[in-house]
Amino acid sequence: MRKLIVIALVLSLGASVGCFAARSSKKTKGQDDVAADSLANLEASKYLSVGLDFFKKEQYEEAIEYYQKALDEYPNHYNTMVSMAVTYQKMNDINQMIDWYRKLYTVYPDSLKGYLGLGGAFLKYSSMEPVYIDSALIMYQKGLELFPEESDFYYGVAEVYIKQGRVDEADSVFIKGLEKNPENWGLVNAYVNYLMERERYQDALSWQEKLVQAQDEDPFATEKLGDLYLELDRLSDAVDAFRKSVELLEENYTAWIKLGSTLMRQKEYSEAEATFETITDKFEDKLLPHLYLGIVYLNWGREGSAEKKFNYVLSEDSEYADAHYYLGVIYVRKATKAANETTKEAWQRGCANARTATNHLERAKSIDPRNASRVNSQIEHLNKVRDVLKEKLFLVGITDC
Template sequence: MRYIDYRLLLCLTLLSVCFSCGSSRNFSKKRTDVGRVLSESDQRKFDYFFLEADRMKNLGKQDAAFDLLQQAAAIDTSSAVVKYNLANYYLHLKKPQLAYDCLKEAAEKSPDNYWYNVMAANLAQNLGDAEQAISLIRRMIEYNPNKPELNYMLAEVYAQKGDFQQAIDAYNQLEQSMGVVEPIILQKVKLYKALKQDDKAFAEVQRLIDAHPKDITYLILLGDLYLDSNRDEDAWKVYQHAGEIEPDNAYLMVSKANYYNKKGDKEAYQKQILDALLSKNLDVETKQKILTGFLSELLQKKENLDQADSMFSALLEMHPQEEELHKLYADVLWIRQKKNDAIAQMQIAVDLAPVRLEYWQQLIGAILDQKKYDDAIVAGEKALSYLPDEAVLYIYLGSSYMMKKEYDKAVATLRTGLKHTNPENRALISDLYGQIGDTYYQAQQPDSAYAAFDKALEYNPGNIGVLNNYSYYLALQKKDLSKAERMSGDAVKQEPDNPTYLDTYAWVFFQQGNYTLAKIYLKSALDKGGNESAALLEHYGDVLFMTGDVDGALEYWNDALEKGSDSKMLPQKIKDKKYYEE
């Protein structure tokens, strides 16, 4: 999608430039625009509408300009200049097909007009009409033999179409006027690799080496290509040669690390990675990419991440002010369940970059996970001192107050967040009201909670968290169970594999006395990861009891107890072998 957007933007930009720079000049009685011959009366009308459109555009009255252009087009249906300028507006209106239709007509009427044709070709490529794009570009090459960039466009279209040899031929044509140029060579290398013509890919890189004998970048590239093609010994010889020229090149170290990794020499692999990370000739961003790749491979292979400590220690000693490194280390520590150390690294990261919202969110979320609510409040208030208009931070701070049972402060904080929320951000407003609802419910004010939930759903009817919590609270109170069933069902439709939402749906059926459906959905929730939830295990025990399976109920109640359930009635259920409501 990024490629398509770029093409549309390019078309739009160039069309706008051309329209603003010479639209009135392009039309005259002697215009090159090959429209139909008009009567003198129609000609005057056409001139008026077209020139008035240009005037309206320059005044910023785009709607009026568009209407006037359409009236001009109605008078002269074959005018290329009008079609071209109408295409500009259709692109602004996000109607690329209509723009394309206009540009094709303009290009056919004026085959020698460079801009009409280049824009039509770009839009043809963007919309997947490769054959038309190729036809237009080839025609432009005939009219403009001194514009080498047209061969680049042609190669792009052929490559997109999958006709790699034709793309290579176009690049070869381009090279005749430009010589040995790295971007062209690298494109040809990719195409030869796609054609599985590795020797030709190697030969292209060798051309770069010959042209730049003192630059080992291309030697490293050749070695990497050899390694990728399983010509490991050839790769090693090239790396050795590159090392003789520039032994401290960090990129060479990474390539050699990949060689050692492929050979299974972990010690040599890690040494080369560490050497690259400690290199003074490598920027921090590249080091982070190298380290991320190294860590990803360890995770993929399920290897111990402890070895990363020495790497981070050395890196952070060299680059103590790089917040991205502290954040990455925090991620690794969190994965390794070293959560307090992770929080400490995130604290450093936010101190170094206090206006990075995502850092504060990660820090406060981690602190809340550890149930350190006072620390979360301190962090939340500090975050808001830097970012007072970031409404999402009020949710974090409000949640922290709620977890500490300071409900009035929680609600006040969340309502302050509403004042800092863009009225158009309905999803965030809904989340804030949803959190207010949760807070009121925890404060044992269910009516206020339900009013807040209703408000949340006014702003975002599909707010899945609100749909789930609202229906669960109604189920707990055995209130308006048909509404609870509908809302919970909507949540399950959105995420049918979410065990929490399945549990809520099941509990609504349980409270309705429909134990058969409750059992079905609870079993589904257990099968989809809910077997680690003490509450869900207890619920399944409850439904088993209600369906006459007392032994099964006891088994799941005991499992819930072992999982750390905080249910007040669970021990009594187990002792008496009987279901009790909370």
């Protein structure tokens, strides 16, 4: 949740757009001035409302056109300035984003969103220009002085400390923020991510359980709960969490995959098979569920079904490294089985299987070098099997293997 602070401002864009206006340096206004001011504010709010409709449709250029019309009617219209900054962020135009947050901060120096937004903009920009990390910290710390109860500022300070390598300080800042507001679920999510990155899974779990209890209709929070259960080897709890996640959002592809693979880890092969078959039906363009279904069959001892699945994957994508690897494993098993038989025909068949295994394994490694370790382990075993086959065939006058 690295973008928590700036993105959080998006959530407020649809809120009442007419209640903020530029402050006048005059202490009093005549009735005519007040009426004109109110009318301009109303017209600006109308244009802003249209712009926000375009924003929701991700038509950002059109949104900006209407924001500009709002500002033509009422310069320094607060919510329009916020909307400008957030929209440029969504367009990944960092310079414009920073410019608009600067304007907001300049015109409204006591604005919470100005401090949060400019701090977030500097934090984002610091990935390209590291010098901005100090500016981000200054904005967050100033924001905390003005708004000590606003827990989002603690997130910002913690993120700065993480980037600076001040990990222990970041942890304490997260805790202070959560002490201020233990129900800031965005901050909780960020802290859980922080803990997971440092493999502090038990600590992360206690916070994630609170988050899911509060947001029990959030499929992604429930999925992350399943991830934590997996890390702690609580497989049954993980299955329950992933199952709940896909019930909440049937199109949550990653949760479906995790559900099936966890069932496979439990050796619940029948349930795993049914789950992956469901996934292949729901996500027809995905090959990974077919691969996993093959692995289920392989672990289940149904090598014929597994081989068909891996061949299907390769028929759709001949460069699918994992399918080559698992086909190689099947042929290693076939060669091993042949070496234990008693006929020269079986031994010759074993040699042929060994050659096929080698081809698939080497292909898996050449396509994806990350397969090297497990491929080399299979090849090492296969070479021993081939030596046995060669010896047996040599004794019956056959030297080709």
